Amino acid sequence: MNKKYVLITGASSGIGQAFAENLASQGYHFYLTGRNKERLKELSEKLVKTWAIEVKTFIADFSNQDQWRNLMAELLKLPPVYGLVNNAGYGQAKTFLEDNYESQSQMLRVHMDGPTELCHYYLPFMIENKGGFIINLASMAGFICSPSAILYTATKAYLIRLSESLHVMAAVHGIKVQALCPGMTFSDFHNKLGLNQQEMRKRGPLQWLTAKKTVELSLKKLGRKVVYTPGFRNRLMLKFLGLLPRGFYYRLTIWAFRAFKYNK
Ligand SMILES: NC(=O)c1ccc[n+]([C@@H]2O[C@H](COP(=O)([O-])OP(=O)(O)OC[C@H]3O[C@@H](n4cnc5c(N)ncnc54)[C@H](OP(=O)(O)O)[C@@H]3O)[C@@H](O)[C@H]2O)c1
Numbered sequence: 001m002n003k004k005y006v007l008i009t010g011a012s013s014g015i016g017q018a019f020a021e022n023l024a025s026q027g028y029h030f031y032l033t034g035r036n037k038e039r040l041k042e043l044s045e046k047l048v049k050t051w052a053i054e055v056k057t058f059i060a061d062f063s064n065q066d067q068w069r070n071l072m073a074e075l076l077k078l079p080p081v082y083g084l085v086n087n088a089g090y091g092q093a094k095t096f097l098e099d100n101y102e103s104q105s106q107m108l109r110v111h112m113d114g115p116t117e118l119c120h121y122y123l124p125f126m127i128e129n130k131g132g133f134i135i136n137l138a139s140m141a142g143f144i145c146s147p148s149a150i151l152y153t154a155t156k157a158y159l160i161r162l163s164e165s166l167h168v169m170a171a172v173h174g175i176k177v178q179a180l181c182p183g184m185t186f187s188d189f190h191n192k193l194g195l196n197q198q199e200m201r202k203r204g205p206l207q208w209l210t211a212k213k214t215v216e217l218s219l220k221k222l223g224r225k226v227v228y229t230p231g232f233r234n235r236l237m238l239k240f241l242g243l244l245p246r247g248f249y250y251r252l253t254i255w256a257f258r259a260f261k262y263n264k
Helices: 014-024 037-051 065-076 101-129 150-173 197-203 211-221 232-243 246-259
Strands: 005-008 029-034 055-059 083-086 132-137 175-180 184-186 208-210
Touching: 005 014, 014 029, 014 037, 014 083, 014 211, 029 037, 037 055, 055 065, 065 101, 083 101, 101 132, 101 150, 101 175, 132 150, 150 175, 175 211, 184 197, 184 211, 208 211
Parallel strands: 005 029, 005 083, 029 055, 083 132, 132 175, 184 208
Antiparallel strands: none
16 A cells, blocks of 8 residues: 655644644654754654654745745655645744834745645645645634734634635545634744743633644544634634624724733
């Protein structure tokens, strides 16, 4: 039987690592990307040792055009993947106008250009093979607007709509597409922004899940839910926000960000 490969971007920690650990137990082989060489190496060795699978690792910062093109050149030499998890992503400490545009726009490369190019490259192979899957890591943030995370919310909204459109194009070929939209998830995401996850958890009403649980639920719903938010309370909150008249929702958002002094 042919080996089935899955490409997971941002596998060196958090949700990406949890995808690798879960899918390894199902016998997939991997192409894993990250920036932290040590952590990626550690994960790769653990997967190979535990599951006797093939793992190739790639170090690349997607915001750097040269590193991105080198990564694509390497991937093009390898057998195409059965599954693609576009997971690499990050939050910005500086807000839209506090930062220079070059730094802000790096997020467009990491959250939009990279995932889109990978979908464009791998989908024809999936169509030819009449099967495969794509999971794009969006976020609950893709459904809301936020003055403190303008490009984060915008790029995650892009990933949701991209996934929906890819789904209606690819479903007839037996390909499963999902925009995974987690709420608060324990990972390195908040640590990298200098935020304390335990403190955040105590302050807000949002439901926190582990990366492992988020991944378990995502894979369980793959092929059944095209846009999926893990956590009942998170889904309830989105449902409630969706029912609000848009003008009222904007006023509520402005009020909330002023009250909590997040508005910049
Ligand atoms: N945690 C949450 O609450 C949450 C909620 C909703 C959605 N998400 C989304 O879930 C995805 C995974 O995040 P996580 O929570 O698992 O965070 P994480 O633990 O920080 O993992 C993020 C991964 O993306 C990689 N990455 C970040 N910037 C990159 C860049 N410029 N180029 C290449 N790779 C890059 C990281 O690489 P290195 O660590 O090696 O630098 C790491 O492997 C992200 O897309 C995030 O937006 C997270």
